[in-house]
Amino acid sequence: MAVATISNLTVRYGSKTAVDDLSVEIPEGCVGLLGPNGAGKTTLLKTLLGFVHPASGGAVVLGMNAATEGMKIRQRIGLMPEIDCHIPGMNGVTFVALAGELAGMPSNYALGRAHEVLEYCQLGEARYRNVETYSTGMKQRVKFAQALVHGPKLIFLDEPTNGLDPKGRDEMLELIRDISHGKGVNVIVSSHLLPDIERTCDTVIVMRQGQVVRQGSVADLRELGGLTVDVDLRHPSEPFLEAMRKRGATIVSQVGANVRLTLLDDKEIGRRLFEAAQEAGAQVRGFRPASRSLQDVFLEAVE
Amino acid sequence: MNYDLPPPPASVGVSNVADLQYRNYEGPLISRTMRWWIIAKSGMQNTMKKPAFWVCVAFCLLPYLIHFAIYYFTQGLTQQAAAAGVGAAGVLGAGDPERYGQLVYTCLCSDTNLLSIFIIALLIGTGSIAADNRANALMVYLSKPITKGDYLLGKWMGIFLTLWIVALLPCLLLFLLLMVVYTTDGFLRENPTLILRILAASVVPALIHTSLLIGLSAWSKSPRLVGSIYAGIYFVGAILARILGNSLYGNDPDMNNTVQHFSVSGVIEGMIQYILHITLSPALLQKRDDTTLAMPIVAPLAIAAVVLIIGGIVAARTKINAVEVIRG
Numbered sequence: 001m002a003v004a005t006i007s008n009l010t011v012r013y014g015s016k017t018a019v020d021d022l023s024v025e026i027p028e029g030c031v032g033l034l035g036p037n038g039a040g041k042t043t044l045l046k047t048l049l050g051f052v053h054p055a056s057g058g059a060v061v062l063g064m065n066a067a068t069e070g071m072k073i074r075q076r077i078g079l080m081p082e083i084d085c086h087i088p089g090m091n092g093v094t095f096v097a098l099a100g101e102l103a104g105m106p107s108n109y110a111l112g113r114a115h116e117v118l119e120y121c122q123l124g125e126a127r128y129r130n131v132e133t134y135s136t137g138m139k140q141r142v143k144f145a146q147a148l149v150h151g152p153k154l155i156f157l158d159e160p161t162n163g164l165d166p167k168g169r170d171e172m173l174e175l176i177r178d179i180s181h182g183k184g185v186n187v188i189v190s191s192h193l194l195p196d197i198e199r200t201c202d203t204v205i206v207m208r209q210g211q212v213v214r215q216g217s218v219a220d221l222r223e224l225g226g227l228t229v230d231v232d233l234r235h236p237s238e239p240f241l242e243a244m245r246k247r248g249a250t251i252v253s254q255v256g257a258n259v260r261l262t263l264l265d266d267k268e269i270g271r272r273l274f275e276a277a278q279e280a281g282a283q284v285r286g287f288r289p290a291s292r293s294l295q296d297v298f299l300e301a302v303e
Numbered sequence: 304m305n306y307d308l309p310p311p312p313a314s315v316g317v318s319n320v321a322d323l324q325y326r327n328y329e330g331p332l333i334s335r336t337m338r339w340w341i342i343a344k345s346g347m348q349n350t351m352k353k354p355a356f357w358v359c360v361a362f363c364l365l366p367y368l369i370h371f372a373i374y375y376f377t378q379g380l381t382q383q384a385a386a387a388g389v390g391a392a393g394v395l396g397a398g399d400p401e402r403y404g405q406l407v408y409t410c411l412c413s414d415t416n417l418l419s420i421f422i423i424a425l426l427i428g429t430g431s432i433a434a435d436n437r438a439n440a441l442m443v444y445l446s447k448p449i450t451k452g453d454y455l456l457g458k459w460m461g462i463f464l465t466l467w468i469v470a471l472l473p474c475l476l477l478f479l480l481l482m483v484v485y486t487t488d489g490f491l492r493e494n495p496t497l498i499l500r501i502l503a504a505s506v507v508p509a510l511i512h513t514s515l516l517i518g519l520s521a522w523s524k525s526p527r528l529v530g531s532i533y534a535g536i537y538f539v540g541a542i543l544a545r546i547l548g549n550s551l552y553g554n555d556p557d558m559n560n561t562v563q564h565f566s567v568s569g570v571i572e573g574m575i576q577y578i579l580h581i582t583l584s585p586a587l588l589q590k591r592d593d594t595t596l597a598m599p600i601v602a603p604l605a606i607a608a609v610v611l612i613i614g615g616i617v618a619a620r621t622k623i624n625a626v627e628v629i630r631g
Contacts, residue, residue, distance in 0.1 A: 079442075084439060085442045149328075
């Protein structure tokens with residue numbers, strides 16, 4: 001089931017078209033929104049929040065029309081903006097409780113829930129400190145807490161690991177992974193950092209110039225297809241490569257004893273590999289369908 | 304000897320207090336009609352935490368205490384003198400129908416009170432939107448079910464209600480004291496509308512300060528800069544208006560008086576004088592001769608007040624945006 005359905009959406013800022021006739025279904029779970037600067041990711045998020053009125057087309061978020069029911073949508077979703085933002089002059093718990101009240105929680109519920117969420121975001125001990133005194137990592141976590149306080153079913157995270165050190169980044173990614181798996185919360189992560197997406201998301205949408213250029217599960221996108229395999233040899237072996245070429249294989253790459261090759265068909269791949277190894281006197285330690293990094297997928301999609 | 308500590312009880316690791324698991328929120332989510340009230344309430348709560356605010360409130364009360372004491376004792380002496388057949392007019396004039404209104408004006412428009420209200424306005428108004436701009440707080444507010452209008456109204460009401468309460472409460476206390484002490488002298492019969500006039504007069508400084516500060520604050524990221532600019536407008540404007548009045552209408556007291564009111568503080572004083580409907584007596588002007596000061600011409604002052612209020616709100620409304628719009 002889709003958490004958001006976007007149909008023929010076009011958004012223009014004056015003469016500039018930010019999103020161009022975009023149609024996509026955003027599935028449940030953790031979804032990564034990828035794209036170079038100016039691809040239209042933030043505009044898409046703002047449209048889904050009801051901040052931007054489309055020139056044509058529309059979007060339905062959690063069953064509500066983004067153009068006409070923006071207020072209702074914002075009550076049921078959480079937003080962690082990219083920029084550093086907080087309400088000044090408040091400590092952590094007051095800030096998060098106020099965010100809960102603004103979302104429609106009664107004040108006593110909001111305060112209790114603020115304590116709970118800050119504990120979850122590992123800010124329990126800093127909750128009575130003024131937010132302005134927080135470190136960058138703590139500010140990111142308090143932004144996450146305010147997005148989470150009213151128990152939204154969908155959260156938008158815009159560059160959630162911006163400015164974090166490796167430890168802080170690890171902790172934030174762990175929080176995102178935890179919240180989006182088995183807790184009934186759907187997450188849309190917009191990020192430039194592909195390893196972050198790879199680590200947290202199940203599905204990826206790649207955008208370029210206001211359009212979706214690639215969409216699918218991370219595993220599917222990384223897969224190169226059944227005819228390309230990675231073979232691990234004990235030692236680099238030129239005779240093995242020669243034997244495989246004789247069997248119609250194309251050598252894609254070789255790094256040390258690791259060989260990537262493409263076969264003409266997928267019939268008895270294992271048998272052919274072992275026959276070639278036997279013929280060349282090489283030792284095969286393992287083989288598997290080849291996969292590529294998300295960065296390769298991204299670069300291929302946007303170039 | 305064994306120095307090892309005994310192992311912790313098995314229950315320590317699974318204590319409910321240390322349960323950091325995420326739990327979904329199952330409580331209610333209300334669609335409020337007065338969404339601005341959350342922002343206003345939060346602003347007022349923040350104000351209450353500032354010690355400087357309470358110091359200014361204490362200064363606001365001072366003129367009321369002093370003037371009431373003076374009025375009470377001199378009125379007592381006047382009554383005794385009248386009973387002895389000596390005859391005296393008292394500080395505000397015995398039998399003067401305006402005397403209670405004049406007393407309220409003296410307190411509300413005393414330098415101490417106006418300055419204290421001005422300082423409180425600076426204290427809570429300068430950072431109201433400017434500090435939010437600096438901290439990008441608008442992004443947090445508007446990602447919730449809050450409109451730009453709710454945000455602006457909440458910020459405006461947070462300052463306005465605080466200033467109004469600070470201006471109104473001492474006036475009400477003074478009114479109650481006068482009522483308790485002078486009801487037998489026909490206080491309520493002589494002044495049936497005084498309470499309404501007090502309510503309206505105390506609104507004026509709150510309205511003008513709030514709107515102007517909100518307007519200035521929305522255009523800046525620095526509360527200090529906003530405070531400096533507003534203090535400049537407030538004080539320099541008053542001096543310029545006085546110079547202008549004297550130089551342009553030196554021979555026309557009415558016009559001179561009116562032009563001298565064309566500043567933020569002047570408009571506040573003039574409108575309060577009009578609402579309380581009083582002529583400033585020699586005692587109020589601290590003059591030894593019989594000089595009185597009539598009300599300034601009200602129409603231009605009222606227009607100036609409306610322009611200041613609406614101008615401030617429109618300036619703020621123009622600047623508050625939910626999203627940064629890229630213009631191609």
